[in-house]
Amino acid sequence: MATVRFEKAQRWYPGAHAPAVPGIDLEIRDGEFMVLVGPSGCGKSTTLRMLAGLEDINSGRVHIGDRDVTAMAPKDRDIAMVFQNYALYPHMSVAENMGFALRMAKVDKAERQRAVEEAAKILGLTDFLDRRPKALSGGQRQRVAMGRAIVRNPQVFCMDEPLSNLDAKMRVQTRTDIAGLQAELGVTTVYVTHDQVEAMTMGDRVAVMKDGEIQQVDTPLNLYDRPVNLFVAGFIGSPQMNLLEGVADESGEVRLGDYLVPVDRSAERRMHGRITVGVRPESWRLVGGGDGGLPVRVTVVEELGADSFVYGTCDVEGVPSTVIVRVGARVHPRRGETLHITTDPHHVHVFDTESGERLSA
Numbered sequence: 001m002a003t004v005r006f007e008k009a010q011r012w013y014p015g016a017h018a019p020a021v022p023g024i025d026l027e028i029r030d031g032e033f034m035v036l037v038g039p040s041g042c043g044k045s046t047t048l049r050m051l052a053g054l055e056d057i058n059s060g061r062v063h064i065g066d067r068d069v070t071a072m073a074p075k076d077r078d079i080a081m082v083f084q085n086y087a088l089y090p091h092m093s094v095a096e097n098m099g100f101a102l103r104m105a106k107v108d109k110a111e112r113q114r115a116v117e118e119a120a121k122i123l124g125l126t127d128f129l130d131r132r133p134k135a136l137s138g139g140q141r142q143r144v145a146m147g148r149a150i151v152r153n154p155q156v157f158c159m160d161e162p163l164s165n166l167d168a169k170m171r172v173q174t175r176t177d178i179a180g181l182q183a184e185l186g187v188t189t190v191y192v193t194h195d196q197v198e199a200m201t202m203g204d205r206v207a208v209m210k211d212g213e214i215q216q217v218d219t220p221l222n223l224y225d226r227p228v229n230l231f232v233a234g235f236i237g238s239p240q241m242n243l244l245e246g247v248a249d250e251s252g253e254v255r256l257g258d259y260l261v262p263v264d265r266s267a268e269r270r271m272h273g274r275i276t277v278g279v280r281p282e283s284w285r286l287v288g289g290g291d292g293g294l295p296v297r298v299t300v301v302e303e304l305g306a307d308s309f310v311y312g313t314c315d316v317e318g319v320p321s322t323v324i325v326r327v328g329a330r331v332h333p334r335r336g337e338t339l340h341i342t343t344d345p346h347h348v349h350v351f352d353t354e355s356g357e358r359l360s361a
Contacts, residue, residue, distance in 0.1 A: 293340030
């Protein structure tokens with residue numbers, strides 16, 4: 001296995017007014033599952049393709065282990081790529097598809113068969129080795145593509161949105177399979193997705209990207225609990241964080257119209273001017289109408305069984321057009337009803353509105 005290191009790696013497409021990736025610095029540990037996540041066009045797939053050798057690097061370096069692979073051909077980098085489309089040969093059986101790369105490398109037939117059977121056992125494909133791809137489900141085809149990568153025993157797996165062609169139920173199952181498989185094999189893996197739920201449930205660490213630059217690299221839990229800026233705060237979390245814009249009040253709180261949001265003391269000393277506070281849906285609590293809570297008029301209730309998400313509107317200045325509140329399963333707000341909500345200081349994320357920088361500890 002191997003570490004992966006990007007050193008100010010830049011990709012500038014001919015004719016473009018700006019680089020797709022201005023110069024990324026990132027170190028991925030040996031055996032780590034690293035997820036690159038961000039909106040479409042943020043440079044995550046370009047970064048992965050630079051690692052795989054499918055995109056030229058205009059400046060900077062890329063290292064796999066102790067090798068500088070910047071100028072190496074893709075076939076010499078000892079990586080295996082799993083794409084969004086399965087790219088299986090329709091006229092070949094599952095076994096032939098999985099062993100194709102080994103056959104091209106002139107690996108002995110017995111050794112090739114052993115590697116394919118071992119990978120098939122890991123992936124639950126043993127009973128399908130004689131079938132053609134058209135006889136398989138989407139999830140099974142993606143496992144064949146995974147098997148084709150596994151048999152090569154590479155130093156690094158590169159996965160470019162491999163689950164985007166699957167339906168919702170199959171995506172959940174397959175992402176669990178991939179995460180478990182990577183943990184079992186211990187192969188350094190770089191995984192690209194635009195789905196932050198995938199990122200949060202699969203990665204050992206997650207790199208959040210915007211405009212070709214990394215905004216934050218951290219564990220999923222730390223990204224959720226301590227986003228470093230407004231972009232990460234708004235991107236990570238499903239449903240997303242409520243972001244409310246106000247001004248720093250002399251009381252040490254944030255004023256939204258006539259409503260004061262309590263904040264942690266660590267943020268009080270750094271607050272000046274325009275402030276944005278973030279509150280996760282589960283961090284609101286319901287209070288009585290006379291207790292000074294923020295009034296929210298219910299427009300939609302999503303009942304999920306274990307709990308519910310309430311979507312509503314609020315006329316208080318600085319509050320977004322939709323406020324999201326998570327409530328218990330036995331709370332049954334009705335459409336048109338007005339709830340009053342508040343939160344506790346340690347649940348409030350505080351950001352400078354202009355710079356987007358996090359102010360709370």
